[in-house]
Amino acid sequence: MVRAKLLIISPCRNEADYMRHTLDSMVAQTVRPDLWVIVDDGSTDQTPQILAEYAAKYDFIKIVPKANRGHRSVGPGVIEAFYAGYRAVRPDDFEYICKLDLDLELPPRYFEILLKRLEENPRIGTCSGKPYFLDNESGKLISEKCGDENSVGMTKLFRKRCFDQIGGFVQQVMWDAIDGHRCRMLGWIAVSWDEPELRFVHLRPMGSSQQNMLTGRMRHGFGQYFMGTGLAYMAASALYRMTRPPYLIGGMGMWWGYLKCLLTRHPRLEDPAFRAFLRRYQWSCLLRGKNKATAILNKQRAAVWRPEATETVFTGDR
Known part of the structure; x- marks a missing residue:
């Protein structure tokens, strides 16, 4: 067929x-x-x-x-x-x-x-x-x-x-x-x-919210925490976003959304292997730049690529 x-x-x-x-x-x-x-x-x-x-x-x-x-x-x-x-x-x-x-x-x-x-x-x-x-x-x-x-x-x-x-x-x-x-x-x-x-x-800019832009940026900070992003990488990301519209407040909202979850020990994605993989990649991005870090990782991971595999590797989190 x-x-x-x-x-x-x-x-x-x-x-x-x-x-x-x-x-x-x-x-x-x-x-x-x-x-x-x-x-x-x-x-x-x-x-x-x-x-x-x-x-x-x-x-x-x-x-x-x-x-x-x-x-x-x-x-x-x-x-x-x-x-x-x-x-x-x-x-x-x-x-x-x-x-x-x-x-x-x-x-x-x-x-x-x-x-x-x-x-x-x-x-x-x-x-x-x-x-x-x-x-x-x-x-x-x-x-x-x-x-x-x-x-x-x-x-x-x-x-x-x-x-x-x-x-x-x-x-x-x-x-x-x-x-x-x-x-x-x-x-x-x-x-x-x-x-x-x-x-x-x-037509509706990224990071906006049904309430306001600040709420959307705080939600992004929560999402970064939930995913498993490390503290250093989040700080760098928030600082960068302060240089983009809406200036200062967008990055500050992201940082506070992340920090609030960190202080209250909010639950994270239940996948320790994924979080460890993510943090290694993020450190590589901080040290090498994102484009170079991604190119290196894509080359390394070619060895595990199995395009014909039919099984679902990640489950239980929809």
Whole structure:
């Protein structure tokens, strides 16, 4: 049986202000998905009506409604909604799977280029382009400065075999970093590229929150602690973020979110081997720079890469 190429799953909740941009840019893709499952996570605005309008026009769009939990849940709620869509179809029928947000404007060749690179390099397990946001004062697009060592959370394209081996997404904040590190543990490559045809507009800037930007940055600090990030690496990361918009307060929020969890001994991801792997990599990043550390690690981990393995290595944390 010839497998379909691309399955996209989009969790969404109350995205009426943004979603037409994503829907229209997906319809305009040079390579459309074979199936696009959009999970309406209990929206109370015009989201259901807009989804119904597009589903009636395009047969590759399938809508999965989900009961309203009463609030937006960034992180765990998003992944819960993703898996509602995942269970509604037969994901094993597809070669590639993508988690895609509905607050993006994608360039027209976005998926064409990414799929071509996945097919050219079988070690790539997950990949993406880079997010930019519009600065209201200057009118210019500004990079969100995401590292090259992982695909970005708002558009994560996975090789299905890699997605299976890492056990999918963890249902917790920082799910979109844990997956990339798990890829490297198993010898896969996680990567994103900052190129004109792969740059997309993020209409809701990364690190924002349903409450405010500071809350979003504190949540990121909690996520870093939960994942297992070391104190030195977190300090360096927070200092760097202080130099990016929102200046000072963003990095300070991250630092406080991490430190609060450290002081209260908040539970961490129950995977000591993963946390040890992560900290070795982070120390290498501090000493060598992230790009060089990642290149060295990818070369070392080639020896453990087993692309045809069918077992799930990481389990029990969805």
